[in-house]
Amino acid sequence: MFWKKKQFQVDLQDDIPLNTPIDDLTYIVLDTETTGLALQSGDRLIELAGVKIQSLNVQEEQTFHTYINPNRKIPEQIKQLTGITDHNVTGAPNSADAIKAFFQYVEDSHAVSLVGHYVSFDNLVFKKELQLEGYRFSPPTTLDTLELLSFLYPAKQIKDLEEYAIDFGTRIYDRHTALGDCMTTAYLFCELVYRLKEKGLGTWGDLLKAGEINKRI
Template sequence: MFGKKKRLNVQLDYAIRLDTRIQDISFTVIDTETTGFAIGAKDGLIEIGAVHIEQLEVTDNTFQTFVNPARSIPHHITKLTSIEQVHIDYAPSPLEAIGQLFEFMETYQSVSWIGHHVGFDQLVLKKELAREKYTYKVPLSFDTMDLIHYLHPTSDQLDLDDYARLFGTKSFQRHRALGDALSTAHLFVELIKRLEKKNITTVSDLLRIKNGNVNKAIFI
């Protein structure tokens, strides 16, 4: 019989009113790198990156750590990310690293996660915690892809760099957790500014976009 799962002693699920203005929310943009896509099976977490957004400004408050997945990094992942075995051999365990990420979020009382395909990053954290019999309550989260598809419904499945060029935002080192988190943070802020011009200004408005309950807008 499986034992009861434990919870990490951090607060991530802050209550928030639906009429709260987007600009008044504290966000954490997250990104992860892994040894592959078979999360929960043979692959594991090797890097976490995060950046804090306050008052719709990308701050200098960032988080980055390598993670030791207790397995070797495949050659093609090293080639893609430049993360080598030496970077992870003495890095924190997944449980320790995720705990550090959550403490970072708690420090700034972040009420919402942001990510580019954020569901994957959440799955990675969930599976790594599950291996240690831990769980957590996922905070309010938004995916930049949902916002992009609302503003630009005809856009193809492009690379993060392509979206940065499309919306005129900064790009940072690709396929590294902090670099991708920074690129996503700047993209998110620009997307929100464009949405505000279309009277998308509150948490409720963002949730309607997330849930597909709004009419598609025309990209400008």
């Protein structure tokens, strides 16, 4: 990871043969919480989490988590939804430092890809927060569980993360917390990858084709 001419660059281990088995790869699942969805109007990042998946096993002991000081009050409805209070973020790192620490964790894990549920929003959060510090951000290789669901089940109705976890019988953790949703997404992702493999799609190239999102930010 480096910053050259204010370009925020992330180095993933994604330059690998497309026939590499999915099971041999490492992924980092992420989730963010913000003061709201109106990022263009001043909503800010308040929590960031990640968990490592290795050999299609969620490494629950290898997580990343931090609160972030948004330099503004957290709306009451967000406090009620997430349980995050102004006290939690007082003294927490600023967004740029938190994001840098997160991507250092990603690189240290030798991950090939980020994974998220509606991860384009998380990437937009990174982009907006880093812009405030004068950085340009280009998302690294990213996989979205929604894209995988669409590939596997094109007619399936779009649902909430918890509803998907119930449908597929995967674990559910604390909702609307970055670490909880991150863990829920991680187990859902592993289940979806197993279902890809049942269809004979077991390589890095297959996974990219099934789930790599378009850069929509």
